[in-house]
Amino acid sequence: MVLTTAPSARWLIKEAACYPETEPSDLRIDGGLITERGRLSPAPDERVVDGQGACLLPGLIDHHIHLRALAAARRSVDCGPPTVNTYDEFASILSNAKGDGWIRGVGYHDSVAGTLTRDVLDSIEPNRPIRIQHRSGRLWTFNSLAISQLSVLPAAARIHSNRYPELQITAEGHLFDQDRALGERLQMLTGATIDSQAVSEVSKSLSKLGVTGLHDMTPSNGMQEFNWFGQLQANGQLRQKLCLSGTIGLHTHAPTHWLETGGVKFHLHEHALPDLQESTEHVRRSHALNLPVAIHCVTRTELVFALSMLEAAGIHPGDRIEHGSVIETDLESWLVDLNPGIVTQPHFILDRGDQYFTDVPSETHSSLYRFQTLKALGLRVALGSDAPFGDVDPWRSMRAAVKRQTHSGRFINTEECVSPETALEGYLGHFSSPFTVRGLNVGGPADLVLLTRPWSEARDRLDSEDVRMTWCHGEATFEREILSDAE
Ligand SMILES: [Zn+2]
Incomplete structure (x- = not known):
């Protein structure tokens, strides 16, 4: 279901138990905030959701x-366990990588094929530039073609070469902890904007x-x-x-x-x-x-x-x-x-x-x-x-x-x-104080998660399938498909 809710939409959530309470009550959302709690009657311009006695949580933090690396990972090849466990699987996943430009691999672990070096990558795929990130997130390994492309600054950038520090790539093709510089260099080389x-x-x-x-x-x-x-x-x-x-x-x-x-x-x-x-x-x-x-x-x-x-x-x-x-x-x-x-x-x-x-x-x-x-x-x-x-x-x-x-x-x-x-x-704290649980209080932001069942049942499953609806600052950001049948 496509959500077309305007940010200012008003919602009335009926019969939901605000965690950690167990008794269902009603909660009103207006202007991004929780404006009322108790026994509430629908107003003409608000959408009503029947919570059916299920649990209502503060939104998870x-x-x-x-976030950027997570977005980039969606465009990457997974090179580590449990997806890739052996050298052969690793070689095959790189050889069959889609496209014809850079290959970005993530999640590599030494248990797959030992310490990764440029030589290993060259022997698998010398004709496309490859960079593989170690599972720790702190180490990239490049093949020779990638290193040679990274070592040449485009003419326009050479004038400002002081702004583009040399990447400290070792003889084995390793680069430690220089993601910002690497990102800038790649953006310059490939014109890739962050996706x-x-x-x-x-x-x-x-x-x-x-x-x-x-x-x-x-x-x-x-x-x-x-x-x-x-x-x-x-x-x-x-x-x-x-x-x-x-x-x-x-x-x-x-x-x-x-x-x-x-x-x-x-x-x-x-x-x-x-x-x-x-x-x-x-x-x-x-x-x-x-x-x-x-x-x-x-x-x-x-x-x-x-x-x-x-x-x-x-x-x-x-x-x-x-x-x-x-x-x-x-x-x-x-x-x-x-x-x-x-x-x-x-x-x-x-x-x-x-x-x-x-x-x-x-x-x-x-x-x-x-x-x-x-x-x-x-x-x-x-x-x-x-x-x-x-x-x-x-x-x-x-x-x-x-x-x-x-x-x-x-x-x-x-x-x-x-x-x-x-x-x-562990997920219910504040940004500035992650260890203090947020309550669902009137006047507070309407960051909410409605589950499909009471907490007494959800606690034994701890399953994301139990998330029925999510609101972030009063905007519905997720609504489980199933609901459209019931409405
Ligand atoms: Zn981290």
């Missing part, structure tokens, strides 16, 4: 996503999952991205509220209903850690501007570095550890003292868990993507997909948080299993 159509498709699929808010945590986010996303929202191509964290140059703006800025993102990399003193200074500068920091920590060393920075610079209430992939018990009291929030991804247990059995020493398994025991320590935990590096479906992630089961059916540290409510509430 994905607290850690990379707003792909963002629109992503946005639609997110609405279908009940997602009404996205916190984009891409470290390179700056004013350029802020303005671009704002444009997509104005065009109706992006129908989620958006918060951007990124560079310190991403100034704080007066927030609108749809677009705001978060904090400063720090991307630590265990093998190339920055200077601790300088990084601490950067944290101080951010805090002085009242900007919280969000620090990428996937290893023990990165967590120790992050906590050292926070301890030296002092803590801002909005400071966050991103991922917290490995949190060992001896660091708990330090973590509790500083008390940064933690935004994690339980679905990596599902999607990567079998790999962890191979790659991660068994004594570390109890430290992987912890949830329940962190909550028990009084730490604040929220959830984000890390899409496109993690799966974008929050319901799937909730199931993973509840079950802690890998694809092959093994379990990883079931002490970390949480209740369906705790998992859900």
